[in-house]
Amino acid sequence: xxxxxxxxxxxxxxxxVFGAAVHIxxxxxxxxxxxxxxxxxxxxxxxxxxxxxxxxxxxxxAPIAFMAPDVRYAACRYDLSGGPVQLxxxxxxxxxxxxxxxxxxxxxxxxSGRDVQSQAVNLLVVFDKTIDNEKPGERNLSGTGNNxxxxxxxxxxxxxxIVLIRAPVPGSAFASEVSDRxxxxxxxxxxxxxxxxxxxxxxxxxxx
Amino acid sequence: MKSxxxxxxxxxxxYRHAALFAFATRIVVFILGGIAIGFLSAWYMIDRGSPLxxxxxxxxxxxxxxxxxxxxPYTLAHMARSGRLPVTSSNALxxxxxxxxxxxxxxxxCDYVLSGKPLDTDWWSLALYTEDGQPVKNxxxxxxxxxxxxxxxxxxxxxxxxSKQVRPGNWIQISGREPIIIFLRLYGIHASKxxxxxxxxxxxxxVIRRMDCR
Numbered sequence: 001x002x003x004x005x006x007x008x009x010x011x012x013x014x015x016x017v018f019g020a021a022v023h024i025x026x027x028x029x030x031x032x033x034x035x036x037x038x039x040x041x042x043x044x045x046x047x048x049x050x051x052x053x054x055x056x057x058x059x060x061x062a063p064i065a066f067m068a069p070d071v072r073y074a075a076c077r078y079d080l081s082g083g084p085v086q087l088x089x090x091x092x093x094x095x096x097x098x099x100x101x102x103x104x105x106x107x108x109x110x111x112s113g114r115d116v117q118s119q120a121v122n123l124l125v126v127f128d129k130t131i132d133n134e135k136p137g138e139r140n141l142s143g144t145g146n147n148x149x150x151x152x153x154x155x156x157x158x159x160x161x162i163v164l165i166r167a168p169v170p171g172s173a174f175a176s177e178v179s180d181r182x183x184x185x186x187x188x189x190x191x192x193x194x195x196x197x198x199x200x201x202x203x204x205x206x207x208x
Numbered sequence: 209m210k211s212x213x214x215x216x217x218x219x220x221x222x223y224r225h226a227a228l229f230a231f232a233t234r235i236v237v238f239i240l241g242g243i244a245i246g247f248l249s250a251w252y253m254i255d256r257g258s259p260l261x262x263x264x265x266x267x268x269x270x271x272x273x274x275x276x277x278x279x280x281p282y283t284l285a286h287m288a289r290s291g292r293l294p295v296t297s298s299n300a301l302x303x304x305x306x307x308x309x310x311x312x313x314x315x316x317x318c319d320y321v322l323s324g325k326p327l328d329t330d331w332w333s334l335a336l337y338t339e340d341g342q343p344v345k346n347x348x349x350x351x352x353x354x355x356x357x358x359x360x361x362x363x364x365x366x367x368x369x370x371s372k373q374v375r376p377g378n379w380i381q382i383s384g385r386e387p388i389i390i391f392l393r394l395y396g397i398h399a400s401k402x403x404x405x406x407x408x409x410x411x412x413x414x415v416i417r418r419m420d421c422r
Contacts (some may be wrong), residue, residue, distance in 0.1 A: 015241055022246025027254070027281045034288035041291055065291035065341030066391055068333050069352040095331055095395065099295050105287045107275040107296040114330075114396070157277075164293050168331060168395070170356035 031104045038064055038105055038162060042077050049085055051076045051165075051187035053179075064164075072178050074165040076187035080127040081159045087123045089185035091116050095168040098123065103160045111152065122151040124190070127159050163187065254285045261286070265410040267305040268392070274302055291341065295395075301329075301409070303392040308418045314390065316344070316382040318421040319371035322390075324414030326364040330396020331355050334368065334414070336380060337389045344388065346381035353378055368414070372422065390416070 003011075034040070045063045046052035054063050054073040067073060078085045089098055097112040098121070111121065165185055167178045253261070256269075261282045263270045271286060273279040275294035279287075287294065294302055307313055308320060322334070335352035336344040343351040353368055359377050360366045369375035372383045382388065392413065 011238075015238060016245070018238070018242030019245030019249070022243050023250045024246075026246060026250040027285050030250075030254070030285040031281075031288040034291075036291045037288045038291055038293045062342055064293055066335075066337055066389075067343070068391070068393055069335050069343045069350075070333050070354050070357075097295065097299070097395075099293070101275075101293055102277075104284060105275070105293055106277045106279065106284075107294065108277045110295060110299055112299070162293065166295075168333070168354075170331075170354065 036065075038101070039077065039103055039160075041065075042075055042162065045075070046077070048077050048079045049187060049189050051087070051163075051185055053182055068168075070169050072167040072169060072182050074167075074182050074185055076163045077160070078125055078156075078163060078187065079160050080125065080156060082189055082191065084124055084126045084190045085187060086190050087125060087163055087185070087187045088120060089123075089165050090120045090181045092119060092181055095170075097166045099164045099166065100125070100154055100156070101162040101164065102157055103162075105162075106157075108157055108161075109154050116150060116152075120184070123163075124151060124153045125156055125161075125163070126153060127156050250285075253282055254289055257286070258282070263410070265303075265413060267307050267309055267416045268303040268410075268413050269305075270301060270303050270410075273297055275300075297397075299395070299397060301394040301397050303394070303413060305390040305392070305416055306387070308416045310418060312418060314388040314416070316384040316386050316388055319369070319419040321417050321419060322368040322370070322414040323417065324366055324368075325412035327355070327394060327409060327412050329355075329394040329409070332395070333393045335391050335393075336370070336382065337391065338386055339389060341389075344380075344382060346383065348381060350380060353380065371419070 031037070041063050042052075045054065051074050054067065054075055063075070064073065074089075076085075076087060078087075087098070090096070091098070091111070091113040094112065094114040097110060099107050100109040101107055111123070165182065167182050169175050169178045252258075256262075257264075257271060261271055261273070261280060263272060271283055271294075273283045274287070275296045276283070276298075277296070294300065305314065314320070331354065333352055333354040337351075338344060345351070358366050358368070366378060368378040368380065370380050370382050370388075372381065374381075394409065397409075
């Protein structure tokens with residue numbers, strides 16, 4: 001086979017262009033089709049709009065890859081298509097944090113104990129692009145001083161995402177205290193919270 | 209005359225088939241070659257990173273925009289493939305080491321000493337994993353060390369021993385033959401975008417020296 005230099009160059013260039021197209025396609029599509037991303041892994045742990053404390057030291061595979069052994073995690077996969085979701089968690093010291101992720105793992109909002117000087121924080125996750133997370137809506141629900149319960153409205157960029165609470169355990173002596181505090185956290189649809197409040201009101205009404 | 213015509217037609221057919229076969233072979237080789245080039249280059253840039261996405265400092269690599277909103281497609285693909293949920297890079301940094309200071313792959317059948325200097329951060333945690341992201345299993349159940357638990361020298365520096373046999377001071381047990389991945393998480397990074405501060409952090413990262421191998 002007799003190929004001229006220009007013919008060979010053309011073939012190599014075409015091959016490289018095709019290779020580049022394959023390369024770009026893989027890079028762009030991988031986040032949408034990855035089977036082992038955090039969302040897919042957490043699907044096995046709990047349903048939507050429920051907080052689950054993750055165990056990274058058990059026999060089964062850790063629900064998030066590379067979990068820090070000296071950090072306790074709790075995760076909530078939220079879906080805002082049925083309305084806002086409420087997340088409540090203690091933030092007892094500077095090291096605790098609550099991170100909000102898009103479906104593909106972009107950390108669009110983070111609040112830490114350093115930001116909120118209170119023992120607990122109530123976060124209302126809404127799908128409303130008019131809200132600026134740099135200037136979140138904030139109000140005190142109850143309490144005073146360090147015991148104040150703050151409510152902050154967080155705008156999600158898409159209806160589905162993940163909230164991850166990180167509770168570092170500085171030493172083994174703190175393990176049970178951190179676990180106990182983490183158990184106080186919860187995640188639930190606001191509709192459910194309202195239904196519960198209505199049922200509570202009804203019960204009180206009946207007693208009267 | 210007729211037989212000669214049939215002979216010519218058959219020869220043309222054979223030639224056409226051969227030409228078609230050669231053409232089809234070339235197309236298949238071209239497609240497979242393109243897929244191989246695209247796949248291997250994508251895998252390399254997602255797994256190891258490149259100067260576009262990653263900084264390298266001794267044994268340590270850092271995906272600069274880990275967890276950030278609007279991160280580049282390579283970082284997004286890297287996160288999706290890894291199954292991690294990193295905090296945005298302005299709040300935490302995740303340094304990863306897969307090789308020792310000589311460039312050899314970290315493995316559980318060798319002993320190592322990690323020598324580090326104080327890190328300008330609220331809290332750090334160093335942990336050992338197998339390649340699939342699970343914490344290293346050992347007899348004492350300790351696969352990590354953090355800035356609260358680490359024992360320091362008088363000048364604030366520290367040494368962490370990774371070995372099968374028990375060692376005085378900071379010790380994490382490793383045994384077996386599997387490769388290891390070390391993660392160093394730095395939480396409470398308030399100005400990571402500040403070049404001089406980031407530079408100071410990178411200079412104080414632990415040096416991973418290999419000792420004996422079994």
